[in-house]
Structures are given as structure tokens and as C-alpha cells.
Amino acid sequence: MTADVLSDVPDALSDVTVRCERAVGRVTTLAPDGTVSSRTTAFHGGRVVYGNGRGHRVFSGDMPGPRPLRLPEPGPLEEGEAVRAALGALHARFGGAAELCCTAVSAVRAVDGPYRVTGPSLQERRVWSLTGDVTLPDGRRVPVGRSGRGPALAYVADAAWAERTEWLCRAVGEAGPVEAGDHAAVLSPQAAGVLLHEAAGHFAEAAPYGAPALDHRLGCRIADERISLDDDPLADGGPSRYTADDDGVQALGRTRIVHEGRLVRQLHGVASATAARAMPTASSRAASVLQAPLPRMSNLVCSPGDATLDELADATGRGLLVHRVADGISRGGTVEARLVLGERIEHGRRTGRYVTGRVTERTDVLTRVTGVGRVTEFGDNALCGKAGQLLFDVGTCAPALRLSRLRCVP
Amino acid sequence: MTCVRVTRRHALLRRGADGTESVTALAMSAESRAPGAWRLRVLPTPPVPPSRSLVRAVARELGEKGAAALGGDGLLVEAGGVACEVVVDGVRSGAWYRPYLLVRDGDHVVHLRDGLRPPAALPWSRTAGPEDVHDDDPVVLGPAALLALLAGREEAVGTGPAPAAGASPYPPHDLTPPHLPGHTGEGLAEAGELLSDPALWHVPHGTFTAALRPTLPSVRLERGAAPRRALVLDSLVRHGRTSDGLPTWRAAFSVRDGTGGAGRGTGPLIVRGDPAAVLRHALHACGAGRPALVRDPIARAAYAWAPPVLTSLRAGEVCAVTARPHRPRREDSPCPDHPFPPTAGS
Numbered sequence: 001m002t003a004d005v006l007s008d009v010p011d012a013l014s015d016v017t018v019r020c021e022r023a024v025g026r027v028t029t030l031a032p033d034g035t036v037s038s039r040t041t042a043f044h045g046g047r048v049v050y051g052n053g054r055g056h057r058v059f060s061g062d063m064p065g066p067r068p069l070r071l072p073e074p075g076p077l078e079e080g081e082a083v084r085a086a087l088g089a090l091h092a093r094f095g096g097a098a099e100l101c102c103t104a105v106s107a108v109r110a111v112d113g114p115y116r117v118t119g120p121s122l123q124e125r126r127v128w129s130l131t132g133d134v135t136l137p138d139g140r141r142v143p144v145g146r147s148g149r150g151p152a153l154a155y156v157a158d159a160a161w162a163e164r165t166e167w168l169c170r171a172v173g174e175a176g177p178v179e180a181g182d183h184a185a186v187l188s189p190q191a192a193g194v195l196l197h198e199a200a201g202h203f204a205e206a207a208p209y210g211a212p213a214l215d216h217r218l219g220c221r222i223a224d225e226r227i228s229l230d231d232d233p234l235a236d237g238g239p240s241r242y243t244a245d246d247d248g249v250q251a252l253g254r255t256r257i258v259h260e261g262r263l264v265r266q267l268h269g270v271a272s273a274t275a276a277r278a279m280p281t282a283s284s285r286a287a288s289v290l291q292a293p294l295p296r297m298s299n300l301v302c303s304p305g306d307a308t309l310d311e312l313a314d315a316t317g318r319g320l321l322v323h324r325v326a327d328g329i330s331r332g333g334t335v336e337a338r339l340v341l342g343e344r345i346e347h348g349r350r351t352g353r354y355v356t357g358r359v360t361e362r363t364d365v366l367t368r369v370t371g372v373g374r375v376t377e378f379g380d381n382a383l384c385g386k387a388g389q390l391l392f393d394v395g396t397c398a399p400a401l402r403l404s405r406l407r408c409v410p
Numbered sequence: 411m412t413c414v415r416v417t418r419r420h421a422l423l424r425r426g427a428d429g430t431e432s433v434t435a436l437a438m439s440a441e442s443r444a445p446g447a448w449r450l451r452v453l454p455t456p457p458v459p460p461s462r463s464l465v466r467a468v469a470r471e472l473g474e475k476g477a478a479a480l481g482g483d484g485l486l487v488e489a490g491g492v493a494c495e496v497v498v499d500g501v502r503s504g505a506w507y508r509p510y511l512l513v514r515d516g517d518h519v520v521h522l523r524d525g526l527r528p529p530a531a532l533p534w535s536r537t538a539g540p541e542d543v544h545d546d547d548p549v550v551l552g553p554a555a556l557l558a559l560l561a562g563r564e565e566a567v568g569t570g571p572a573p574a575a576g577a578s579p580y581p582p583h584d585l586t587p588p589h590l591p592g593h594t595g596e597g598l599a600e601a602g603e604l605l606s607d608p609a610l611w612h613v614p615h616g617t618f619t620a621a622l623r624p625t626l627p628s629v630r631l632e633r634g635a636a637p638r639r640a641l642v643l644d645s646l647v648r649h650g651r652t653s654d655g656l657p658t659w660r661a662a663f664s665v666r667d668g669t670g671g672a673g674r675g676t677g678p679l680i681v682r683g684d685p686a687a688v689l690r691h692a693l694h695a696c697g698a699g700r701p702a703l704v705r706d707p708i709a710r711a712a713y714a715w716a717p718p719v720l721t722s723l724r725a726g727e728v729c730a731v732t733a734r735p736h737r738p739r740r741e742d743s744p745c746p747d748h749p750f751p752p753t754a755g756s
Binding site: 062383 | 430432452453456608
């Protein structure tokens with residue numbers, strides 16, 4: 001069955017890219033009634049892409065053909081019972097108001113192709129996510145979203161996170177709607193990370209296969225001079241970590257994409273780089289080997305400034321301290337996110353009066369940065385969906401930012 | 411304890427309009443020994459895809475039949491088969507197998523039926539450019555165009571997903587497990603969805619609501635006669651907006667010439683119109699429901715059934731960019747908004 005497929009190119013693997021993966025996973029779900037259910041997954045398959053537009057082959061099981069890539073078994077996941085127990089504890093802690101889903105994946109992925117002069121890349125990947133909602137007594141929902149690299153259990157059972165989430169729920173419960181309009185704003189590192197990711201990170205990603213060409217964006221000012229951004233798949237502490245992307249291109253370190261506010265480089269996979277006559281930036285990433293990889297961010301790292309959070313608030317006078325946003329989305333010219341929790345600032349001081357709503361902004365929102373915090377930190381949610389592909393490990397390391405104005409609606 | 415195992419095997423060979431050939435061969439199973447707990451895995455022996463010679467022969471035959479209408483363009487031809495089987499406590503309790511053949515001209519589904527028999531003929535006999543469209547031609551919304559407008563209307567008004575328009579006519583998207591008396595239910599349906607694509611196995615709850623987003627509303631319209639001459643919008647893809655804010659669409663189209671023949675549109679045709687406003691002009695279905703492709707900006711493309719629909723609009727009212735000479739409307743229209751009465755039955 002399969003031999004004929006590769007027999008067209010028995011000795012011409014130089015223009016064939018092969019991606020294979022073995023993965024085990026567990027998706028554990030906590031229902032509001034406390035029921036915990038789970039599914040386990042065991043995947044083994046891949047995708048062969050023939051060069052020069054000769055199509056591709058998606059397969060399950062062993063790679064067909066005369067030169068199959070052999071993969072080791074992925075590392076085992078932690079005990080499912082421990083994760084179930086941790087979710088059960090969260091059910092008790094949130095009084096039955098939480099609907100949560102914990103996903104853990106352990107995978108081994110190999111990529112071979114024309115960019116692999118030293119043979120196939122073989123990388124282990126272990127990622128997790130905890131997503132869902134906590135429903136407040138008035139029916140409002142507080143989104144929960146955490147993800148990253150490594151085993152899941154430590155994060156699901158993280159007491160400090162549970163305490164912060166309880167505080168967040170209490171504050172949202174007291175919050176009123178944000179006033180529609182422009183607000184001077186201070187963004188926490190988490191909120192700043194979401195806006196940097198949506199407004200600058202996605203803006204820097206080339207289109208798959210280079211169509212439409214987006215290189216006219218190069219040189220555009222997309223942020224204030226204080227903002228410089230790197231994409232770094234090897235960043236210390238970042239959720240993303242890989243030494244070769246899904247085209248097999250070796251990742252050598254950080255790529256400066258925004259320098260002093262101007263877009264200076266796009267993120268490219270091999271196909272988009274070829275179309276743009278640029279160098280690939282090891283940014284080709286696929287959620288599953290069955291899907292075509294797209295130019296995606298790895299870890300977006302923002303250079304720090306020199307202000308403390310209090311100094312940023314003090315300089316704001318009257319405005320909004322944005323504690324947390326979620327569900328960010330970039331629509332080309334606009335950026336939106338859910339304002340999970342904001343706090344009014346009066347006379348440069350936090351007031352303890354909370355608001356919720358939505359942030360609806362233009363992609364050039366970062367040109368209104370007027371202050372940058374001195375401490376940067378990775379956001380706790382590294383989930384990023386694009387074109388039907390969800391990556392668990394797209395990190396953003398950001399400082400707090402002060403904006404001259406931020407448009408919000410209730 | 412009852413053990414349920416659902417196995418799905420899926421193989422297809424797709425030849426694109428440019429001759430590119432792609433193969434998918436997947437075999438997966440979901441096994442459950444307790445309610446709500448599934449073990450999903452791929453199987454080491456994927457199914458055999460249809461032979462390349464079959465698909466190439468169909469593409470060649472159709473290309474020859476439609477050479478005058480295709481004008482050098484190619485057709486997408488896909489042959490495949492999906493098999494689903496349920497075993498309960500070691501006993502094979504239900505199964506189905508659907509071989510199918512899909513032929514598309516761009517986004518326009520020309521043929522999608524179970525079985526591998528190719529269509530006897532293509533729906534056009536010649537090419538037609540935008541200059542062949544007359545301002546007073548009544549506008550017929552093809553199935554894909556109708557669904558694109560319905561999706562656009564839902565997006566504009568911000569409604570939630572509408573009820574699904576029944577099972578997908580595209581067999582790889584048929585997620586229905588075999589009917590099992592006493593074993594049906596949400597659990598089995600969930601397994602059916604997950605087995606449609608292992609790329610969804612690790613997606614957390616709520617990210618992509620289902621393997622296929624059920625955004626396509628059912629389309630039920632009274633059946634009426636088809637106009638002899640018409641501009642048929644086979645598919646619509648969002649293109650932008652006019653200076654006065656009206657959405658514009660890039661249309662694949664064909665022209666019925668009044669003699670029973672049809673010309674396949676080859677030039678760029680940009681039409682304008684707010685989805686809700688255009689849909690208000692729908693008069694009646696002027697043909698049987700056919701499979702149609704609907705592109706989704708988030709999930710993958712979906713297929714659904716929809717009929718062609720005659721509208722009270724005229725080509726001159728919707729065409730935004732034309733390379734054709736201006737043809738004045740007739741002066742005898744009884745309706746100032748719609749210069750011509752519907753031509754159904756004429």
C-alpha cells in the first residue's frame with residue numbers, strides 16, 4: 001500500500017520533509033457537579049511533504065517507505081489519579097463553581113528534510129494546560145487559563161495560584177462595568193504580555209507560504225521607542241523551548257523583531273522565507289504533525305524599562321490599572337481582549353474599586369506606551385490558537401507598561 | 411463492565427487543480443470501559459487509499475469533457491472512503507463504510523456522492539466572462555453563496571452558532587457512529603467527533619467547540635421554478651468593503667443563457683451587498699439541495715446541503731466591479747426598487 005507512495009522519490013529525499021510524532025496525553029475534566037472524567041490518548045503518525053508542489057501524505061502508524069524515521073516512546077505522564085485528586089481539591093476550594101480541564105501531553109517529534117544537514121531533529125515535548133471557568137454567584141464567569149512546559153501536576157496543585165484565583169474571583173465579584181471610552185492605563189506584566197503578543201507578535205508573523213506578502217510591514221512603527229522585542233525559542237524560563245523548528249531549521253537564539261518600536265524582522269518558516277527572499281527564523285510550528293506548520297512566535301521577550309509599578313501608577317494620575325486580561329485576539333488592524341479585572345487609579349493611587357469589560361484597540365496601541373516597568377516576567381498562560389492550531393507553549397515575557405490611553409467598553 | 415470500542419479508518423487521495431496529489435491514511439480507535447472515560451489511539455495499520463490511477467483517470471476524463479468550459483483550469487478530484495465500526499464486549503455491533511468521490515471547481519462543489527462513479531457531465535458547456543453578465547439578469551445564489559451569506563449575516567449580528575444543517579454530505583466529516591441500540595448517547599458521539607481528527611485530541615475544553623463548528627443553519631425554502639437566464643453566484647468569498655461601507659465579495663459564477671446551456675465564469679467578478687439585505691431578496695429555492703463548501707475562519711472548511719435560491723435582485727444591483735459594457739435596464743419595471751419582477755416560471 002505504502003511503498004508506491006514514496007517510490008516516486010526513493011533517492012530524492014533532499015526535497016522531502018518528514019515530520020513524525022509519538023505522543024501520549026491525558027485530558028481530565030472537572031464538571032461543576034464534581035464529576036471528574038478523563039480520556040487518554042496515544043498518537044503515532046506523521047506527515048510527509050514532497051517538494052516542488054508534489055503534495056503530501058498524512059499517515060497514522062509507522063512512516064511508510066524505505067527510510068522510515070524511528071521514534072522512541074515518549075516519556076510517561078504523571079499518575080492520572082493524582083491529577084484527578086488535584087482537580088477534586090479545586091472543586092472543593094471553589095465551592096463547586098469551577099469547570100476545569102487539565103490537558104497533559106508528552107511527545108517525541110522528529111523532523112527530517114532539506115534543512116537537516118546533521119540528520120533528523122529529535123525533540124521531546126512535554127506541555128500542559130489548565131483551562132475553564134469559575135462561575136460567580138451572580139452568574140459571571142472568571143476565565144481560568146494556564147499552560148506551559150513540563151508536568152502538569154505541580155501547577156494544578158499549586159496552592160499559591162489557587163489563592164490568587166480566589167482573590168481574583170472575589171475582586172471580579174465586587175467589580176462594576178468599566179466606563180466606555182479611553183482611559184490612561186497601567187498594564188500589569190500579564191496584561192502587557194497579552195497586548196504585546198496580539199499587537200506586535202502576531203503582526204510580525206509572516207503569512208504561511210508568503211501569501212499575502214506582508215513585508216511591507218517591515219520598518220513600520222508599531223510601538224513606542226521604549227519597546228524592543230525578541231523572539232527566542234531558547235529563552236530561560238520560557239514556556240517554549242526547541243532547538244529546531246518544524247521545518248527542521250536550527251534555532252540559534254533570539255531574533256530581534258521590534259527594535260525601538262519599529263518592526264525590523266518577520267517571523268518566517270521556510271516557505272514564507274523563500275517567498276519573501278528572507279532567511280527563515282526557525283519559527284515554523286505545527287500543533288500536530290498532521291497539520292501544516294505556520295510561522296508562529298516562540299517566546300516573545302520585551303526589553304525592560306526602569307520604572308516600578310507604583311511609579312507607573314503615580315505618573316498616571318487618573319486611569320486604570322489593568323490586572324488581568326484574557327482571550328486576546330488579533331484581527332489584523334484591531335486587537336481585542338477580555339478585561340477580566342481592572343482597578344481605578346485616582347490621584348496616582350490604586351483605589352480598590354474594580355471594573356470588568358473589554359479592551360478594543362487598534363494594532364498600533366503600543367505606540368501609546370509612555371512608561372516601561374523594570375521587572376519582566378513570563379505570563380502564566382502560553383496558549384495561542386491560530387488557524388485551527390493550538391500551541392500550549394507560546395510565551396510572552398513582559399514588563400508592566402503605562403499607556404497614555406486604552407480604549408475599553410463594558 | 412461493558413467495553414465499547416469505536417474504530418474509524420479514513421483514506422483519501424486528493425488531486426488538486428494544479429495536479430498536486432495528497433494522501434491521507436489514518437486509522438484510529440476509541441475504547442471505553444467506563445462512562446466518559448475514553449482511550450484514544452492510532453492503529454499501526456492505516457487503510458489503503460484509492461489508487462492514483464483512478465483519480466488521475468477521473469481528472470483526465472472530466473478535464474476532457476469540460477475542456478471548453480474550463481479554459482485551462484483544473485478540477486479538484488478527491489476519492490476516498492471512511493469506515494466506522496463499533497465493537498461491544500468483543501462483538502461487532504455496528505458498522506458503515508462510505509466510499510465517495512468529490513469534484514470541485516474552486517470552492518464550487520460540482521460532484522459529491524457516495525461511490526466512486528464520476529459525474530456523467532459537467533454543468534457548463536463554455537466559458538463566460540463578466541462581459542456576458544447583463545445588468546437585468548436575475549441573480550441566483552448558488553448553495554455555497556447562500557451559506558456564505560448566512561454565515562456573514564450571523565457574524566454581523568453576533569448570534570451564536572445556529573443548529574447544524576444535518577449530517578455533513580462530505581463523508582470524512584460524517585462523525586456519526588453506527589447506531590447502537592442501548593449504547594447511543596453523548597459519550598459515543600464524543601468519540602465519533604474525536605476520531606474525526608487526532609489533531610483535536612489534545613485541544614482543551616472550549617477552545618474549538620467541536621470537530622466541526624455547527625454554524626450552518628438549516629435552509630428550508632419553498633421550491634419554485636428556475637429562471638431561464640440568470641447570473642448564478644456559485645460561491646462568495648469576502649473581499650472588502652465599498653467606500654459606502656457595503657461588504658464586497660469575490661464571486662465564482664456561471665451564466666445561464668436562456669437556451670438551457672450555462673457558461674462557467676472565468677473573469678473576476680466582485681459583487682457587493684450586506685448579507686442580511688441580500689438574503690431579504692430571496693424568493694424561493696429553484697433547484698434541489700446540493701452539497702456546498704463553506705469556509706470557516708477558525709475551524710476547517712465544512713460541507714452542508716443547501717439549494718440554489720432565486721432572488722429578486724438583478725445583476726446590475728450587485729455587481730461592484732465589472733469589465734463589461736454598460737447595459738441599461740429595461741424601462742418597464744413595475745417596481746422601482748427591483749426593476750424587474752421575478753422571472754420564475756417565465
